Amino acid sequence: MGPSAWAICCLLGGLLLQGGHPSPGPSPSPSVPRLRLSYRDLLSANRSAIFLGPRGSLDLRAMYLDEYRDRLFLGGRDCIYSLRLNQAWPDPREVLWRPQPGQREECVRKGRDPLHVLHLEPSSVESGRGRCPHEPNRPFASTFVGGELYTGLTADFLGREAMIFRSGGARPALRSDSDQNLLHDPQFVMAARIPDNSDQDDDKVYFFFSETVPSPDGGPGHVTVSRVGRVCMNDVGGQRVLVNKWSTFLKARLVCSVPGPGGAETHFDQLEDVFLLWPKAGKSLEVYALFRTVSAVFQGFAVCVYHMEDIWEVFRGPFAHQDGPQHQWGPYGGKVPFPRPGMCPSKMTAQPGRPFGNTKDYPDEVLQFARAHPLMFRAVQPRGGRPVLVKTHLTQQLRQIVVDRVEAEDGTYDVIFLGTDSGSVLKIIALQEEGSAEPEEVVLEELQVFKVPTPITEMEISVKRQMLYVGSRLGVARLQLHQCETYGSACAECCLARDPYCAWDGTSCTRYRPGTSKRRFRRQDIRHGNPAVQCRGQRQDGLVATSKVYGTEHNSTFLECLPKSPQAAVHWFLQRPGKVGPDQVKTDERVLQTEQGLLFRRLSRLDAGTYICRTLEHGFSQTVVRLALEVIAATQLHSLFPRQPRPEETPAQGGLSSTPPKGWYKDILQLTGFANLPRVDEYCERVWCSSRSRAKQAKGKSWAGLELGKKVKSRGQVERNRTPREVEAT
Numbered sequence: 035m036g037p038s039a040w041a042i043c044c045l046l047g048g049l050l051l052q053g054g055h056p057s058p059g060p061s062p063s064p065s066v067p068r069l070r071l072s073y074r075d076l077l078s079a080n081r082s083a084i085f086l087g088p089r090g091s092l093d094l095r096a097m098y099l100d101e102y103r104d105r106l107f108l109g110g111r112d113c114i115y116s117l118r119l120n121q122a123w124p125d126p127r128e129v130l131w132r133p134q135p136g137q138r139e140e141c142v143r144k145g146r147d148p149l150h151v152l153h154l155e156p157s158s159v160e161s162g163r164g165r166c167p168h169e170p171n172r173p174f175a176s177t178f179v180g181g182e183l184y185t186g187l188t189a190d191f192l193g194r195e196a197m198i199f200r201s202g203g204a205r206p207a208l209r210s211d212s213d214q215n216l217l218h219d220p221q222f223v224m225a226a227r228i229p230d231n232s233d234q235d236d237d238k239v240y241f242f243f244s245e246t247v248p249s250p251d252g253g254p255g256h257v258t259v260s261r262v263g264r265v266c267m268n269d270v271g272g273q274r275v276l277v278n279k280w281s282t283f284l285k286a287r288l289v290c291s292v293p294g295p296g297g298a299e300t301h302f303d304q305l306e307d308v309f310l311l312w313p314k315a316g317k318s319l320e321v322y323a324l325f326r327t328v329s330a331v332f333q334g335f336a337v338c339v340y341h342m343e344d345i346w347e348v349f350r351g352p353f354a355h356q357d358g359p360q361h362q363w364g365p366y367g368g369k370v371p372f373p374r375p376g377m378c379p380s381k382m383t384a385q386p387g388r389p390f391g392n393t394k395d396y397p398d399e400v401l402q403f404a405r406a407h408p409l410m411f412r413a414v415q416p417r418g419g420r421p422v423l424v425k426t427h428l429t430q431q432l433r434q435i436v437v438d439r440v441e442a443e444d445g446t447y448d449v450i451f452l453g454t455d456s457g458s459v460l461k462i463i464a465l466q467e468e469g470s471a472e473p474e475e476v477v478l479e480e481l482q483v484f485k486v487p488t489p490i491t492e493m494e495i496s497v498k499r500q501m502l503y504v505g506s507r508l509g510v511a512r513l514q515l516h517q518c519e520t521y522g523s524a525c526a527e528c529c530l531a532r533d534p535y536c537a538w539d540g541t542s543c544t545r546y547r548p549g550t551s552k553r554r555f556r557r558q559d560i561r562h563g564n565p566a567v568q569c570r571g572q573r574q575d576g577l578v579a580t581s582k583v584y585g586t587e588h589n590s591t592f593l594e595c596l597p598k599s600p601q602a603a604v605h606w607f608l609q610r611p612g613k614v615g616p617d618q619v620k621t622d623e624r625v626l627q628t629e630q631g632l633l634f635r636r637l638s639r640l641d642a643g644t645y646i647c648r649t650l651e652h653g654f655s656q657t658v659v660r661l662a663l664e665v666i667a668a669t670q671l672h673s674l675f676p677r678q679p680r681p682e683e684t685p686a687q688g689g690l691s692s693t694p695p696k697g698w699y700k701d702i703l704q705l706t707g708f709a710n711l712p713r714v715d716e717y718c719e720r721v722w723c724s725s726r727s728r729a730k731q732a733k734g735k736s737w738a739g740l741e742l743g744k745k746v747k748s749r750g751q752v753e754r755n756r757t758p759r760e761v762e763a764t
Contacts, residue, residue, distance in 0.1 A: 065425075066600045067460070067480035068531065069520065076481060081517050084484075085123050086509035087115065095170050097505045099494035106494075106503060108510060119499060123512070164189055164199035164209065175222035175241060178202075179267065184239045186222035196220045198241060198265065198280065208271060211279040216408050220245040220261075224308040227267070228319060230346060235380035238264045242288075242323070244305040251362050258328045260288040260305040262321075262345060262414065266378035266393070273394040275401040281393045282404065284376040286348045287413040290325045290338035290421055302336040302421070304328050307435045311448070318343045320417075324435040324452070335432045337423040337450060337464075338416035345414050349376065354411040365411040371397065375404035422464040422473050423450065430454040434493040436502065438515065440534040441548050443558040447534040449478075449515075451502055453490030458482045459504060459513065463534065465561060478533050483511045518543045522598065525557055525569035530599065530651055532563040563652040580644060580660040585637045587668040594631040595647035595659050602649035604658075606632050609644040616646055639665045 076082040086092065087110065096109035101119070108115040116127040167174050167187045174187035182203035189197045189209075196217040197210040210216055222243045229237050241263040246256050263285035271278045291299040302325035309322040319342040327334045352365035353375075373383040379390045390396060416422075425432065434453030439446060452460040461479040483490070483504050492505030495515075502513040518536035521528050521543050528536060528543035537546035538557035546558060557568040585591035597604055606627065607616035619625065619632065625641075626633045634641060642665045647658045 065475055065477055067477045068599050068601050069479045070600075071479065071481050071520070073482045073485045076483070076513070079517060079520065081514045082481075082483060083123055083512045084509055085115075085117060085126070085511075087113075087126075088128070092507070092509050094491065094505050094507055094510065097492040097494060097503065097510065099496065099503060101496060101498060106510070108505070117510075119496065119501075164197070164201050164207065173221045173223070175225040175243070177225040177227060177239060179227045179239065184225055184265075186220065186225055186241045186243060198263075198283070200265075205270060206278055208269065209279060210283065211276060211405065216283060216285075217243075218245040218247045221305070223305050224310075226310055228310070228342065233380050233382070235268055236378045236382060237267045238282075238378065239267060240264045242305060242308045242321075244303070248359070258303045260290070260303060260323075260325065261285045262288055264349070264376075268378055268380075268392060270392050270394055272396065272398070272401045275398050276405060281396065281401050282376050282378060283408055284349055284404075284410060285408055286345070286410040288323065288338075288340065289413045289415055290323065290336050292336070292420055292424060300327075300332075300334075302327055302334065302338075306335070306433060309435050309437050311437050311439060313439075321345070322435055322437050322448075322450070324432060325421075326432070332426075333428070334424065334426040335428065336421035336425070337435065337452075338421045339418075340414055340416055344417075348410050348412050348414050352411045353407040354409040355407065363409075363411070366407060371399045371403055373400060375400055375407065418466070418471075418473075420471070422466075423462060423475055430456045430458070431489075432460075434490050436493045436495040438495060438497060442534040442546060442560050443537060443556055444561055447560055449534060451493065451495070451515075453493050453504060455489040456487040457484035457490060457506060459490070459493075459502070463532070463560070467561075476532055478531065481513065483513060484508060516545065518545055526565035526654060526656065527598065529557055529559055529565040529568045530563050530654065532560050534560050538569065563654075565652075565654045578657045578660050580662050583661045583663050584666060585634070585641075585663060586666045586671060587637055587639055589637055591634045591637045591641075591663070592631055593634075593645055593647075593661050593663065596630060597649045597658055599649070599651055602651040605648050605650065607646040607648065609646065611643060616644075619645070637665055639667060641665060 071079075071081075077084075092108060092115070093111040094108060095111070098107040098109075099119075100107060104119050106117040106119055108117065112130060114129045116129075117123055118126075164187075165176075165183055165185055167189075168191050172188055174185060176183060176185040176187075178184075180203070182205070183199075183201050185199045185201075187197065187199070189195050189199065195212060196219065197212070198217075199210075200208040220243045222241060224242045226240055227237060228240050242261070243263070244258055244260045246258050249255050249257055263283060265280050266282040269280055269282045272281050275281075288305070289301075290303075291301040293299055304326045306324040306326055308324070311320040311322055313319060321340040321342065323338050323340065325336050325338065353370070354363050355366040356363050373379075373390060373396060377383055379392050379395070383390045393401075431454060432452050433455055436451045438449045438451070440449050447463050447465075450460075450462045450464065452462065454460065459481045460477060461481065463476050463478065465474040465476060467474060484506055486508065488506040488508050490504055490506050492503075492510075494503045495501070496503070500515045502515055504511045504513055516533060516535035518528070518533070519542065521531040521533070521536060523542065525538040528538040531543070535545060536543055536558070538544075540557075546556065559565075559568045583591070583593060593606075595604060595606075604627070606619035608619050609616040619627075621627050624635050626635065631647075632645065642663055645661045645663055647661075648655055649658055
């Protein structure tokens with residue numbers, strides 16, 4: 035960085051200071067994203083593509099990824115879209131879905147907003163009751179299995195009657211028993227078919243939701259708890275009890291809490307989203323769940339992981355029992371009838387002489403017990419007994435979660451993608467060290483997917499295509515899971531990124547593919563991110579060139595150093611002329627270290643020397659910038675600018691002119707050894723010396739600083755002011 039017009043301005047006047055004393059930048063934390071990419075960054079790098087629909091806004095309500103048909107289906111207001119899953123999104127297929135005549139007026143007459151009404155078949159209108167809520171903003175969850183639709187929702191017009199429905203198939207519709215009081219103001223999040231074993235007759239549909247229940251200890255008030263519930267797919271209701279109603283419904287609590295001192299725990303009780311991580315053959319399904327607190331004082335989010343085997347174990351355990359509304363819950367101590375309530379008619383329930391072809395064959399006592407005891411006593415505990423990720427004091431809320439299991443050089447890692455209410459996606463890994471109870475959180479990237487801040491309402495992942503599909507009310511974005519070249523062109527930067535998708539192949543940072551190249555050519559260290567070991571003998575950035583910077587005595591000067599990673603700690607060193615080694619710069623009221631560099635509030639001739647900015651990240655230190663600071667003595671400036679009387683001054687008063695003599699900078703350039711005088715002369719004439727009006731506006735201010743310096747805000751951040759072109763425009 036050689037002298038420039040901006041540097042010339044700063045060398046005479048320094049920076050224009052505003053506000054109080056800035057404080058040093060905060061200590062780097064792994065919870066800070068190592069890489070932030072804006073909406074424009076993603077588009078320019080061809081990492082994302084946006085679909086807003088032909089009308090400029092989708093008003094998206096549902097999104098379904100069908101990789102078998104190579105399609106992404108979108109449900110919006112009055113329309114459905116079908117997009118092909120390829121690199122470019124051509125003209126989509128569109129199906130308009132207008133309300134039937136009179137339906138909109140009927141909604142208005144009943145006190146509702148004039149919203150659209152959806153039907154399953156446009157050709158033959160059917161009732162939407164039990165299939166979708168009356169209002170699209172109400173939470174619900176559904177899954178389509180074997181030609182039947184399983185839905186958890188509020189079915190009545192006022193949104194008060196919560197139920198689980200099965201409809202659309204050849205069998206009669208099935209619903210929850212409203213007299214059971216099974217569900218308490220539930221907020222349904224997800225529904226999915228999850229096989230318990232190889233017996234298809236034992237398959238169940240699981241529902242994940244939160245509900246508000248009376249205090250479990252019998253005290254006053256209500257609390258929010260999260261649940262996992264299930265029903266058998268071959269449930270057809272009872273013969274005399276629970277006719278056309280679920281006879282196998284059970285539910286259990288999902289616990290996600292952080293252990294504290296003295297046995298106290300911080301609970302995250304409101305379930306926000308759930309992702310099912312399907313394993314390879316022979317391993318158990320894992321449930322990733324995103325929670326938030328319900329406290330008005332403390333705001334936080336947590337991700338807990340549950341083994342499906344642990345959920346099954348809770349449903350095999352004791353039932354919860356309460357003697358009365360004011361009594362505490364306890365385990366049921368009496369005899370449990372056979373077949374065990376909640377079990378599906380299958381090989382597990384078949385006994386000689388007592389066949390149970392379907393639930394209508396179950397004894398009435400089994401159905402009565404299931405009706406009175408739908409809740410399990412034990413709660414489902416997360417893997418490791420605590421969350422794998424905790425986020426507090428966020429400026430944004432977390433809404434959606436998807437997970438990708440990635441095989442890296444030093445192990446297998448689950449990469450977590452979190453959608454926020456500001457239109458961004460956080461890419462995170464949680465590392466569990468041996469002997470440590472608390473996982474280490476590493477935020478790899480923060481990606482601003484949408485230009486306008488908007489809550490992310492849907493997220494689907496395609497492992498096959500390595501794509502993330504992100505939905506909001508505005509539209510849908512297709513986002514690449516990784517772009518390794520973004521991390522830089524050196525082995526150290528690729529290693530420090532700690533991205534399981536990426537590795538150094540000897541020449542560049544590229545996608546890691548297990549078993550495709552020799553081990554010695556792959557450099558990757560996700561767990562420790564230590565380039566000193568991984569990048570030994572590999573090409574680095576090389577020596578950092580020394581740039582000259584000029585400052586004037588008694589004025590302010592700023593030395594800029596922007597590390598590539600916000601997770602790196604910054605240290606400044608000074609190599610004085612004639613000394614053997616550099617000394618660490620000591621900061622005080624006069625010399626301040628900010629997030630963007632080193633600020634001298636009042637420069638001294640003793641500050642001259644070479645300043646070295648070094649970063650330290652995961653034990654790896656590297657030089658970012660070297661700046662040779664030369665201090666111009668105040669006496670040299672006085673000789674360049676003789677005291678000229680101002681119009682309002684008498685000759686006896688004298689003083690330094692507020693407008694310097696034409697060509698003053700040429701003398702300064704001769705001092706600094708800068709040779710490109712014609713270019714600088716033209717630049718300065720155009721910016722500073724071409725109008726008397728500018729001189730009048732600058733009267734009473736430091737003419738050398740103008741508005742091209744840097745402002746120091748009270749919070750300690752330093753930012754550039756307007757560019758010379760913007761100054762000229764004013």
